[in-house]
Amino acid sequence: MIWWTDLPSRARAERQAIAELAEEADWLQSAKWRLTDDLQFVADFDIVHLGASYPLSLTYPHFFPAVPPQVTPRDGARISGHQYGAGGELCLEYRPDNWEPQFTGAMMIGSAYRLLSGESPSDGEVADVASAHRQTVAQEVRNTKLRLILNTALLDILVEQPLLQAQPFTLDEHWFAKHWLAHPRRLGSPDAPPIWAAAPPLTEPRTREGFAVRLPDETNVPFEGSYAFLNTILTTLNFAPALERMTASDAEMPLLLVHRGTARLYSLAQGTGSRDVYVYRTIVAPANEQRLSAEHGVLADRSVAIVGCGSVGSKIAATLTRAGVGTLVLVDGDLLLPGNLVRNELDWRAVGLNKPDALAARLRDINPSTKTIVRRLLLGGQESSASTDSALQQIGQCDLIIDATADAQIFNLCGAVACAERKPLIWAEVFAGGIGGMIARSRPDLDPPPYAARRQILRWCDDNGIPWTGGDGEQYSLQIDAEKPPLIADDADVSVIAAHAGRMAIDLLKGGATTLPNSAYAIGMAREWIFAAPFDTYPIDLVPEGQWGPDADENARDELGGLLREFFPKAEEAADEG
Template identity: 40%
Template sequence: MIWWAEQPGRAQSERNAIGDLAERSSWLVGVEMRLVGTQLAFDCDIEIGERRIPLTLVYPDFFPDAAPSILARDRELLSGHQYGPSGELCLEHRPDNWTRDVTGAMMIESAHRLLSSEDETGQPAPADHRVTRAQRMRHSAFRFLFSRDTLSGLGLLAEGEVAEGEMQEQDVAGTYVAQLSRIGPADGPLWREAKKRGGDVRSFRAVVVRVPAGVGRASQNLDELKALLWAHGHSALATDLKDGSDLVGVLLFDGKRIHVPMVFGEPGARKLINYDAIFAEPNGIRLDPAYERLKASKVAIVGCGSVGSKVAVQLARSGVGSFVLIDGDVLSAGNLVRNELDWRSVGVHKAPALGARLKEVNADCTFTARTNPLGGQESGAMAAATMAAIETCDLIVDATADPGVFNLCSAIARRAEKPMCWGQVFAGGGGGIVVRLRPGIDPAPLTARQRIEVWYAQQGVDWPEDGSAKPYEDAGADGAPLIADDADVGVIASHLSRFAIDLLARPGATVFPYPAYVIGLSDRWLFTAPFDVRPIDLGESDAWGVEPGSGDIDALKELLADLTAKKSDEG
């Protein structure tokens, strides 16, 4: 795209405006038009006092929808409002407030006002925009994360005290991110980080130094760091850092501020790199206050495949504190097109791999992973233990779309009177269904499924088969395969997660007037368009819990009597 060739009239008006500015302004001289590659540019000089400042105005390819740049032609740092010596001036007209009616001539006038003001006062011109933390850190390759808990740990040291410790560091896309993992020895630490980074990390020695208030500062080289340590009675540490050969992270804490230089290299050639300290906790409330309830919740995710993995991660992000993860399968490379896990978990059982993923998302959550398939060919004791683990949960989520597993989950939910959610993506990705059932309010799971099947039949359309052999695949009218992709699965999983979160966060109320919704993702079956949603009224609640049958009380008494008699005989 060459804007000046597509809009020659605008290009000519830009040229004329700069020429007119030079005619009426004695401070603008030496204007020449040229091309920088395919970009239109104007060289010019601005005269301020005895100085003659060479500048270049460069129009971007997307002008007039994007702002031009004014740069120092000789790469001199001209102003505090400049993105480095080779960078452009930050002027009144910028990308964040740009409008199409601003011209290059107006940009040159703005540059003149900025440089004249700073020449007259000797001070940087007032800033009328903010630079975000992310912008300031753009060129930072070494970053140290800390939290309120880190500050609490550092506060345990008295002024002048030195403590050995450990740091951990991870390479994330070329950025080295470190954190303090403990203060004190490994077998008896004074403080330990509870939220350690997951994945591939390296650990190295740390030395924590509590310095007097206002003393901590960034050291530009090892000599500066040694001088600071000597000045405050830490000569032995200074010598150790100079003569050692290991990698050492030094954390200087003055009660408020943290400075983290890392010392490395062989004796006689030791070097120093400073980390940028970053407070890693969010500002403000990021979730609905009602979500505080989720921290004490325990959720069973039965099936850690495409739907279950997404639901589990969304619940962990929302604050759920504990999970029971059940899946007997191993993640394959083919699963990556829809599963929340990635290639690092290929070849690993899905349940523990998903648990590790949850810890990466929410370091405070805990999980139990069971790798025996519910209802699979396993020992009775193992199956019973898995069912018992599900029974301890506050919510059961069946994400298997397997009728046999559904029956077992339904039995546990009904007997233990625990709420249950389930969801299914229809074959071919044309839609899906999500269901939420609350004891005493909605029908028991088996009854609900029967009523849903009646509703299906009443719609008068041919629904897809249950897809148990190929759960995400169907054929279109022309016989071409229709396969649900990650986005299709994500829509259904997200609605299922909303059901689960609503149930846990608002147990006495709900934002959903119906317990089941069929969600269309295409104009197939009864759906008229994508996102066509049909609620299902499942009717009144029926029997939850276990109701004693006729004669059960007498039978229980007889059973207990026989067991007691047998125990007495054995005694």
């Protein structure tokens, strides 16, 4: 976009406004216009103040007047405390956050003069000009590669520590996205209860041991670390453990210095003698930033079995982990292969791993507090009976069972366990072609048992379905044949269904009154099959049918007695003789 070809009248008005300002103000001199190679309008000018001349350029951006022009020194100098580095843009009264299209380049030049004259009110005098510009933490750290993430609870403890009394300090660090990120783990002697400690947030950290010390406010603490500075601090403290590591060891040593209510991490590099010191930028994070409702607190005591760690199951598992579910039992007998990556929670790092192992590692990165139990087992496949029975027992001990396989045989096994153990079951399926999917739940004594609920849903599909003409119609029913080609659906399709299933699971795990009036829903994402439009949703009514609980004979007690007499006749004879 070249704004001045579309708005030549505005371009002429900009030139006229600057010409008029030059006539009125003796501090504005030598205004000249030019075009850059990429056709940007630029006004070069000088601001004269107290005998000093500041050569500046006013550059109109391509999207002017929607965004403001930039004022920069032509000689690449650092001329103001309100400047983005040497040669950088001046931070003026008019910025992208308060700019309005009716503002002009002449107003920017006037603001530049007020800034420079305000910082030098008279010969030899330097003054601060108040800034209305506030940077976010993200803006402040975006060019720093070394970062310490410090929560407010630890910072409050650090600023209350006795002056000049060093404490052992442990941090975990990892290299991620071309940055070193450090997380404090412990403050205090390892031989005594910690002053402060936190659960390890990383699965494979680089753990480092150092020291933390609070310095007096009058101490001059430079931002750029140096060996001489750290040596002076430790010598003043006469802190033998740190001095010994600094002079007699070639190991790295982190030193957390607390000063004037802030904390900064200095890291002494490996080596001997005078050597490099790296300074980390501190990011203060809220100690317990609550972004989940108080009702989610109960999820820490809940356990969920997820059968199927593929595209749907992996996404549901991630959702429940972020929600704070305490324990997840992950059951799958498959490997993650490159073709799975188009719609799975996992990435290339996991290719070749068993899906439940890879998913467990991913979930630990999301929430280290969530416990994961891995079962590399293909339910219904050629597995030992003992392994299958053990897995089914473990599944039945969970508070909720989720079938994310879209496999009829596995559904029957999960349903049988849910019914026998009186545990709720949720299942989710994505229809081929990305046209939609289905989620359903079966709750003990509130919904029909799983086998009956599924039969009712199949009957609903038969009653309401429209024959599919674009391919194999059976792929669009709830009967998924494992021998057929994989269903065609992308990550967005899968994510929609998995998100709804996750919502249903959290609703159930929290307990109390449900927010979902129906226990089954068909959710459309295209105008196909039964769906009249994208996001067309059909609630499905389930009616009472069948009984929850294990199958049992009506006269089970008498039948059991007869069975025992048949198997152990001698035991009965011995009882009679006794």
